[in-house]
Amino acid sequence: MNRFFAIAALCCTVASPGFANSITGQAKVIDGDTLEINGERIRLVSVDAPESRQSCLDPRDRVWPCGQHAALALSDMLRGRPVACLSEGRDQYRRILGQCSVGGMSISAWLIENGWAVPYNDHKGRHYPAARRAEVAQRGIWAGSFERPNDWRRRNPE
Numbered sequence: 001m002n003r004f005f006a007i008a009a010l011c012c013t014v015a016s017p018g019f020a021n022s023i024t025g026q027a028k029v030i031d032g033d034t035l036e037i038n039g040e041r042i043r044l045v046s047v048d049a050p051e052s053r054q055s056c057l058d059p060r061d062r063v064w065p066c067g068q069h070a071a072l073a074l075s076d077m078l079r080g081r082p083v084a085c086l087s088e089g090r091d092q093y094r095r096i097l098g099q100c101s102v103g104g105m106s107i108s109a110w111l112i113e114n115g116w117a118v119p120y121n122d123h124k125g126r127h128y129p130a131a132r133r134a135e136v137a138q139r140g141i142w143a144g145s146f147e148r149p150n151d152w153r154r155r156n157p158e
Contacts, residue, residue, distance in 0.1 A: 021086060021087045022085065022086050022087065023037050023038060023042065023084075023087070023096065023098070024037070024082060024083065024084045024085070025037045025038050025082060025083065026080065026082060026083070027042075027078055027083040027102075029074050029075040029078065030071075031049065031051065031052045031067065031070070031071050032049025032050060032051075032067060032070030032071045032073075032074055032116055032117060033047055033048060033049040033111070034095065035100065035107075037083060040096055041094075041095040041096065042095060042096045042097075042098040042100060043091055043093075043095040043096070043098070044098065044099075044100055044107060044117075045088055045097045045098060045099055045108065045121070046119060046120060046121060046122040046124075046126065047108040047112055047117040047118070047120055047122075047127065048117055048118055048120030048148070048149040048150055049067070049070045049111060049117040049118075049149060050066045050067035050070050050141060050146065050152070051067045051149055051152060051153060051156075052068060052071060053156070054066060054067035054146075054147070054149065054152050054156075055067070056146035056147075057144045057146070058143060058144040059138075059143060059144050060144075061144070064144075066146060069140075070111075070117065070140070070141070073111075073114065073116050073140070074107070074111065074116065077107075078102055081102050082102070083100050083101070083102050084100065084101055084102075085098035085099065085100035085101075086099045086100075108127065109126075109127065109130060112127045112130040112131050112134060113130040113133065113139075114134065114139055114140055115134035115135075115137075115138075115140020115142045115143070116140045116141065117149075118131055118141075118148060118149070119131050120149075120150065
């Protein structure tokens with residue numbers, strides 16, 4: 001009988017990584033590329049949105065708070081719907097690096113397509129065509145000019 005429980009425990013341990021690598025629930029938007037679900041911070045992989053404190057220039061060279069707008073656009077898109085994320089590990093800040101979706105739609109892809117983020121460490125190149133479409137259509141941050149979020153962070157450490 002003990003052997004049965006040992007085998008069952010081993011099977012559960014082997015089967016559980018799929019569950020341990022996913023997180024689902026109501027998401028709170030931290031910024032344009034970071035969510036919080038059940039107390040866990042999740043950094044969306046392969047995209048980079050303007051930081052909350054970051055400003056951009058509109059087509060008339062007027063300053064506008066593009067980082068805040070990116071976060072608000074993400075919040076509006078989520079509309080309180082449940083978010084599902086698959087973990088790809090953790091970053092240096094201990095945030096989960098996740099591929100997240102809402103209603104079956106990739107949140108990262110939506111951010112890129114709507115001009116609220118740029119591809120970042122997108123080794124598979126999956127977001128470059130959408131980024132080009134957003135740029136050509138002048139959606140979101142592409143409506144004017146902006147500094148790449150990773151460059152802005154280097155110049156503006158917290």
